Amino acid sequence: MINLFLIGQPIQWGSFAIVVGIMAAVALVLGVCIMLISKLCFIKEDPRIKEVEGYLAGANCGACGYAGCADFAKALVEGNADLSACSVTSAHGKAEVSNILGMSITGQEPTVAVVSCAGGNKCRDKYAYQGYGDCVSQNMLAGGRKACDVGCMGSGTCVNACPYHAVEVEDGKAFVNTDLCKSCGLCIKACPKSLIKRVPVSAKYYVACSSQCRGKDVMNACQVGCIACGKCQRLCPNGAIILVNNVPVIDYSKCTNCGACAEGCPRKCIKLVHDEPKAK
């Protein structure tokens, strides 16, 4: 056989046979061992984990913070991880996974995050905070610098937490740009004051205050805080808004987005969910 590669030697059938022999032996031994051990330690496991893992990228890159796709899949099925954390899996993969675990996510209406506080620079500071940059550390110092004990400090922990850069700090308080928000929940976990809540995308209004104090205390701390006067509760035609320990809570299943409460509110703290950020 003319040697078209200019080098090399005639095929050594001897070593060829040895190679095939070794490979066969190794494959056989390993295959049998794997099967035996998998038989030996078969553990009942939620079949969906295997399925979900099938659709994940499988790159085991660890970007989601979990140890690998298997671990992430287990967390997804048990419900304490969110699909958006994995940037590697293709959209098709994510669609598949969400319809396997579908009923838990897409069952309700898709949601969007909002910051239920309107204070920011309008809320008085108890002290001037000099120190480590984010709200978590500031919150350790006498509950943060704001006079209102649930006021947003605007130091941007939620801004950092959001992988989609949907959260910005404006006028001293955090603001969610609902077009970018994927409702992945990372900001909700990050906020030390847990001010960020999920509201359905279809909702038009949300209560931009969570202070549980009465009128005089609120006015003393913040110019735009809800003084729990109860006007919105009386104005609402279908009783969708009720005062729960001085904080108005909207029941979005009854709310028809009529806006009566928003106009009637003397402090204007019921705001638009899909509001344009003023800075733009």
Add this chain to the structure above:
Amino acid sequence: MKLKRFKEIALDGVVRQNPTFKLVLGTCPTLGLTTAAISCLGMGAAVTFVLICSNVIISLLRNIIPDKVRIPSFIVIIATFVTLTRMVMEAYLPDLYSSLGIFLPLIVVNCIILGRAESFASHNPVGESALDGLFMGLGFTVAITLMGIVREFLGNASFMGIELWDKNVFSIGFFSTSAGAFLTYGLFIAGFTAIQNAIERKAQAKALKA
């Protein structure tokens, strides 16, 4: 195979899902080899070749390989192609072979190849997997060669091996050390994400206006 799908895979491979800058996979050769741009090119070519071949074979066998032995069989296929490249390179391109050194056998455990094999090749038909392999390999090669050029230019004042000026006159030795590699790689990723965010924001702004 529709042109749109082709464009999508191409864009994904090189820009949107660039393995080195976006997914941050295959970092070992990226940091190790980029002191010399030529070895980056050689490495890129080797990785692309192995990636295409293994993607093709894996997508061919995707339904046959049972799940229990999925990883071992994928790895065997990849290892075969890597050994093949090693033999060819040792025979025909000996100096490139010695400049790659340890990183040639390391292609087997390169996260890109196994990652793409499992996430793409094992769910898609052969044609698309081959293309994905090609463009992912291309994205990887472009990325590490860019880094290689920058590090070589700053580190020992030469471009693709051709010396531009005397190294002792002006060169930041820091860039050819391992610490320099981390820094360059970090800055490259930062630049890449900054550009990508800007493009995204512009696209969204346009979409909002429309």
Add this chain to the structure above:
Amino acid sequence: MSGILSIIIAALFSQNFILVKFLGICPFLGVSKKVDSALGMGLAVTAVMVITCVVTYPIYTFILLPLGLEYMEILVFILVIAALVQMLEMLLKKFSPGLYSAMGVYLPLVTTNCAILGIAESVIAKATSAESAGFILKDGFFMQYSMGTAALAGLFYGLGFTLAIVLLAGIRQKVDKLNIAKPLRGFPITMIVACFMAMAFYVFTLIG
């Protein structure tokens, strides 16, 4: 005694697998978000490294070398390692769930790790003077391996790996809290932190 001591110091500091030898960077960047996951990863890598050394050395010297099949080294090694790791994972899941929850989950991730093949290549560097093993071959002290020191080296290289990854995880937990410029968040800032760590470890290469 000094031989082993020099291996330990080299393995932990002057030849640290990540910060000096550049192997195993993918998990180093990926899994170092939290200290406990980093520790789990480190232990998994150490376990697999010990297995690799204990397995690759005899295979290479007693099977591959006498038969002249050096070119098969990658294929055989990676196949054996992948299979062993898979078995280890199953065994751990069954017999010690505690240990499994700590490190078992990382095992499939470890097989695709450059450090494993890196140490396999350097162990077989003892058995041959082949140029192919590349730059790892150049450090003389790898030469005096025996079966025992191979496993020992595997152990300490794994601990060196764990040291680096836990250090980074500690720093990263702090750094991720700072509000840094948007593009620098995530991997770039980790890279810069790793750059400083690499500088620190560079000092060891001069002493070691």
Add this chain to the structure above:
Amino acid sequence: MSKSSSFVTSLKTISVLLIICIVCGALLALCNDLFYIDEETKFNRAMQKVYPEFERDTSVSETPLAEFKDLAGAGSVSKVYRSKDGAYILEATGVGGYPDGSGTVTMYVVVGGETPNVEIKSVLITGNTKQSWIANITQKNIDKAYVGKNIKDVASLQMGNDYKWGGATMASTAIMNAIKSAVNYCVTALKLVSTPESEARDAAVALLEGYTLTTVVDDAYTTAVGANFYFTGTKDGADDVDVYVFGDKESGHQIVALKAGLTHADRMLDTAIVAKSEGIDNALVQSAQGLSHIESQIRALAPSFTYDVAGDLSQYATHSDFADTQITSAYVCNDGTLAIVAESTVGVFEDYTPGKLTMMVVIANGKISGFKVISYGGHSYFDGSIGNKNPQLYVGSAIDAIEYVKVSGATGSGVAYYNIIALSAYYARSISA
């Protein structure tokens, strides 16, 4: 899963893995033979990086000859490869100036060309230990400094600034040492080119079979005896030998080998001669034998000298007020001038390692008329005063009143000089009294 179906699936799994492995193994085995390159071409390729026209010629043994392997203190040759076209690639390691000898540089040195101009064709550094600044030296620097140089004059290269590169002096010395040891091997063992020294050495070796000679570079000896080269030879079973080689290759080497370590008198006798080349004219033998180098110093200072040992040394050789100083030999000339050789290890500071100062003092008609420093060991302070400034101050002073003159910057050696001169004066006074 019923027992049988689980068995079938596991069988299927194992078989798939088996087939994949076998196919891959077979493919690799075939390719390995297809792309096989034999050991020889692989080695040639590696070497061609150093010397492009390298063709390995295994007829010559590649381990270097033991006795020429290392060049004392400079480095050693570990491998010698011969190429078919006559060029040699030597793998040499050079010692890099660290006191404990660590910090070495290993490199390939390629030596080739026809006999008159055998030169260094190329140099490639392959490795180093503890040379952290070696990166400052680029291949261009080394090529410019060493490549193309005829190996005859490489051996005599001194470390100048076009061989030393900024910030890497240790590495530069290591490189020069490595190259020198490689060239030395070429000259001595491979005999690629003959330097006068190597010719003399070959002639001497021819005369004294079985002796291994080492060159002694000490011009005080060679010039005194008037020989071109001076070797010391050793052979197991026979005592050491001083070998003087007169003349050069064209005029024919005249070689005298005397037993080493004899006292002055026994050297004069014929028994001291171990071997001499026939037809050597007797005066050369006489001068090698009789004229020890001290005598030549005296002749330079007291021309009227006829050799005669002075009075008894035992009494006045030392004196209490001149510590660690004693007279080793004294000569008197027919006109009465005295030549006294004395040595002193005085003048100890904390860091000063007391080297031995040997000096000859000439006393004529009651005055110190001259002196000659023969050798000084240890500390560099002697350099300052060796310019004869310090002892010069005593010349002309009478022997019965020698006062100590303090010279700043050379107090240690100053004391040594004073002791020797004053002791000689005391000796002269006491034997003339």
